[in-house]
Amino acid sequence: MKNLLKKWIALFLALSMIVMLPGCGSSQAKAEEENNLEAQKQVEVIKLAGGDWGYPTPYGIYPRGPGSRKMALIFDALVTTDVDGNIIPRLATEWQASEDGLVYTLKLRPDVKWNDGEALTAEDVVFSYDYQKTYIPVNAVDFSKVVSMEATESQTVNITITEPDPKFMSTLTSFNIIPKHVWETVIDPNNYQDAKAVVGTGPYKLTDYSKEHGTYRFEINEEFWGNEPKVKEIKFIPVSEEILAFEQGEVDRISITPDVLDRFESNDEYEVMQYVTSWAYRLYYNMNNESDFANVTFRQALAYAINRDQLVEKIERGAAVPGNPGVLHPTNKLYNGAVEQYANDPQKAEELLDSIGFKDTDGDKIRENDSGEKLSFTLLADEGSTRLAELIKQDLALVGVEVNVQTTDTKSRDARFAAGDFEMVINGSGGGEDLSEVTNVKKSAKATSTTAEVIGYNNPEVDRLYTAQLKATGPEEQLKLSGELQNLVAQELPKLTLYYTNTIAVHRPKVYNGWSADTYHNDARINFVAD
């Protein structure tokens, strides 16, 4: 605090010299972090960009943004998945299905304590189930197949389900166990923001939170049952400009856009990590309102006309993966790389348009469809995807399809998209896709982010293949059936994936080098504790 006075004096000096500023030269002060960190096994403090994402309880977090990852530092589920998607233990160490596949018996990890010192028992698990059925947490668990959950012994839970389901255990990965002794008296969990609300069994405990400033401080939970966390304290502080804050050492890791990559790549002080993600921009057609889109040849022509490689180059400067017409991301286990790719070919697009009688008859460079209506559509986009929409407009103008870009704020776009009030729309969202969104198969009770419905598309063969691959008995059969499904979807193009973005993160290895290569999220638990 003492040097504040000095700062003020310096300010007045600076003000008086303001005309000479360009001559001063900026000497980038090197980060004055401790040098001996490599010797330390455990890092004392990591600082990350904050912001208010809600009180980190299953009920207090906000549905958007990184609130759920902060909650995951405190709360544990019974099981979780590793990077390959295998179910691995957390609070449950063993699980066994009965012969008919209807009853699962789970053994809890012995000697687990809540961070207030109480012991975890099977009662807590059963309570969590009952409670979360009554009061749905923000990240709802799909309990539709669960008939009952009972504590048979102090550390054993029996779960009865309605029908055999080999994937049942994976529904438990989002089922966070909450302490009965805290929550049993709580009747308005959404509003419950007491210090006791963050009693969990996870590696960290919350020691400071400010909604107004958007700050969190997590400190190591000495009672934690698992591996020793690699960081003792995680602080989230508000930043206005992430790059500046990072360069000044206010935060220890940020995500950057490709334009500033050079600045960090050429400097030894920093380490850059690039991740492929399944977050993608996708183009949807409204086949109910605009019958032209129901024509598969027309959709194929659009796919040939839209230059996805160029979108990646121009908008993401190469830090993205062009969209796969078969929808699944190339890193998906079920990905079929042999589907039709529709490499950019305006001429081919024009041939296809000609073949279905979509021709320009009045010489205005815009084609008319077979009933003489102009091929002119509005493309709805939010602020973030405006440039993308403009490039698509240019691409389609080349083949005689007129596009009018309409930009709204994100929430309005979402609302119009969901209500079917659009002709074409660009939507960006994350999460792995499983193709259920192009089918009319009844969706699971729990929606996922990418199940934005394709409006007006119906293909029984797609539905059949989708259901068949879900019920496949072995991985090989699933791969084969899903491959067929992707082939068909790539032929039919009910929606067009434009590109999947890559995420680039920078950190200072000197401060902390334990960042996971498997997730680009700064605040994901995997960065600080190994499972």
Added chain:
Amino acid sequence: MKWFEYGLTIWIIITLNFLLPRLLPGDPFLIISSDSAQDEEIVLTQEQQDYYKSYYGLDKSMGEQYVAYIGQLAHGDLGYSIYYKEPVSQIIFRRLGWTTFIVVSALVISTGIGVILGSISAWYREKWPDKLLFFQMILLSEIPVFLVGLIILFVFSAWLRLFPLSGAMTHFEDYNSWWDKLFDILNHAFLPIVVLSISQLGGIYLLVRNSMTTVLEKDYLRTAKAKGLNQRRIIFHHALRNALLPVVTRIFLSLGALVGGAILVENVFSYPGLGRLMRECIKVHDYQVVQGIFLVVTIFVLLANFLADTVYKKLDPRVKDCATSQGG
């Protein structure tokens, strides 16, 4: 009559506050997209969406919601935030202090400096000090406030590192004394206040300059000059009192503009005031909080108007209770 007018204004504003956010297309519970891979969105199931809608009473008809809203307000209850999961009054109350702090500081600073510079300009009208000031002030008032904010942020925080980059205080700090804490808060607020002052300065300067010029041309001042009275005495004793009348009104009325400026400045500096809150809430369509902020801001502006009226009456004896619109 006056009270009836204020009452009517408040009612109209409450009704608009209620309607406007609801006319926004979009739904706070519908999540089908995210901004980037950094964002993780939890999609609410239909069941959850319905549950939350009834929890917040949004499943009722507009009429019912309106009646409920008015009923709540009558009890001083601003409602419950959808996004922040907290009573709106609590959220606003915590943020209000920060905004009031920078807005009032900026108001005092910009008025003080504006009056002095405006008077100087008027006295030296058409001479070089006036021309120089005039040019500079016009320039300053024409640069958008967020741009001024960004430039100042880059120069003083990022480059010279004299001030913190963001926030209202250092976090997780154990202060040795209240003095340290105060200093820390001032240190954080300094740049936002400077930027906000700059944004207001031009307007006040121009007003004082014009008003002063008109007053200086009045006969009684010509007489004063002719009598050879001291320059400073003429300006600050005789002229300023009369020239300040429109400035007083302006100060109160500029509160609205200042709050508008504060929205931008708070966002540039990540300052945790109402402006930043407003932006967050509009983005997530949190009707309750948006309504609450509008209402609080409206009440403040009305209060400022009321004060302007009162003060004006005190300063200008020509304006009597019955003659309402003469002076303005």
